[in-house]
Amino acid sequence: MSSSYYTPGKERASKVCQLFQRIAGRYDLINDIQSLGMHRLWKRSLVRRAASHSSAGNQYPALALDLCCGTGDIALALARHGFQVHGVDFSEKMLEIARERTPGALAGRIRWSCQDVLALSEPDGSYDLITCAYGLRNLADIPAAIALMLRLLKPGGQLLILEFGKPENPLLKTLFRLYLKMVVPLFGLIFCRDARAYSYILDSLDHYPAQRGIDELLRRQGFIQTSWQNIIGGTMSLSTAFKRQ
Numbered sequence: 001m002s003s004s005y006y007t008p009g010k011e012r013a014s015k016v017c018q019l020f021q022r023i024a025g026r027y028d029l030i031n032d033i034q035s036l037g038m039h040r041l042w043k044r045s046l047v048r049r050a051a052s053h054s055s056a057g058n059q060y061p062a063l064a065l066d067l068c069c070g071t072g073d074i075a076l077a078l079a080r081h082g083f084q085v086h087g088v089d090f091s092e093k094m095l096e097i098a099r100e101r102t103p104g105a106l107a108g109r110i111r112w113s114c115q116d117v118l119a120l121s122e123p124d125g126s127y128d129l130i131t132c133a134y135g136l137r138n139l140a141d142i143p144a145a146i147a148l149m150l151r152l153l154k155p156g157g158q159l160l161i162l163e164f165g166k167p168e169n170p171l172l173k174t175l176f177r178l179y180l181k182m183v184v185p186l187f188g189l190i191f192c193r194d195a196r197a198y199s200y201i202l203d204s205l206d207h208y209p210a211q212r213g214i215d216e217l218l219r220r221q222g223f224i225q226t227s228w229q230n231i232i233g234g235t236m237s238l239s240t241a242f243k244r245q
């Protein structure tokens with residue numbers, strides 16, 4: 001089954017937005033189920049990496065931009081680590097949940113904005129850190145998104161991207177694809193009455209350059225010290241890059 005939510009070209013963003021508007025209420029639950037709760041560990045490792053870079057530079061309170069922030073896992077964790085965070089997402093329903101999850105004590109440290117990240121028009125060099133968890137694969141123009149990230153980072157700033165990946169081991173690759181094709185849509189059917197919403201993960205991954213391709217794009221666009229860490233054999237990956245000082 002292929003997803004009616006994956007459409008290349010002009011309609012891409014509106015279809016993706018429809019999808020997240022539809023599944024917002026069950027998004028966190030399905031994340032926990034489909035990753036057996038492990039997405040929390042992967043996100044924690046992203047935030048630890050961000051915090052250690054930032055404290056090494058003694059830049060508190062560092063300014064962070066969390067792109068495609070969804071229900072706020074990364075933005076909230078960054079705020080807890082002392083960052084001043086701007087979370088951006090175009091799904092009002094995902095943001096509604098993020099706002100509800102924001103404790104009063106963190107409210108002064110987080111700003112939520114509802115807009116297409118590709119339309120962000122803030123000044124060059126606005127942020128010390130940019131994060132994007134499970135967001136980049138959804139964007140209509142990935143090279144444009146990377147150019148935007150580079151523009152918005154301060155010199156020496158850090159970019160962290162957590163995403164689905166493409167394992168190189170043939171057996172793991174087959175098993176992972178089967179899982180995304182057969183099992184994950186079943187969760188979508190059971191919990192959102194919409195299997196196609198969750199078939200979208202495999203469709204979008206098939207059109208995504210994944211860890212190797214993203215690393216190449218980052219370098220080509222001028223990022224330095226690029227690297228990626230494979231998680232569970234490359235089924236997920238955490239990419240890191242820096243803007244030149």
Ligand SMILES: C[S@@+](CC[C@H](N)C(=O)[O-])C[C@H]1O[C@@H](n2cnc3c(N)ncnc32)[C@H](O)[C@@H]1O
Pocket residue numbers: 013016017020067068069070071072073074088089090091094115116117118132133134135138139140
């Ligand atoms: C898979 S969720 C990830 C949410 C969160 N970062 C996490 O890790 O749980 C992807 C999010 O990206 C948002 N998104 C996708 N394309 C976007 C765009 N062009 N502009 C803003 N948000 C976008 C969706 O609305 C959705 O909330």
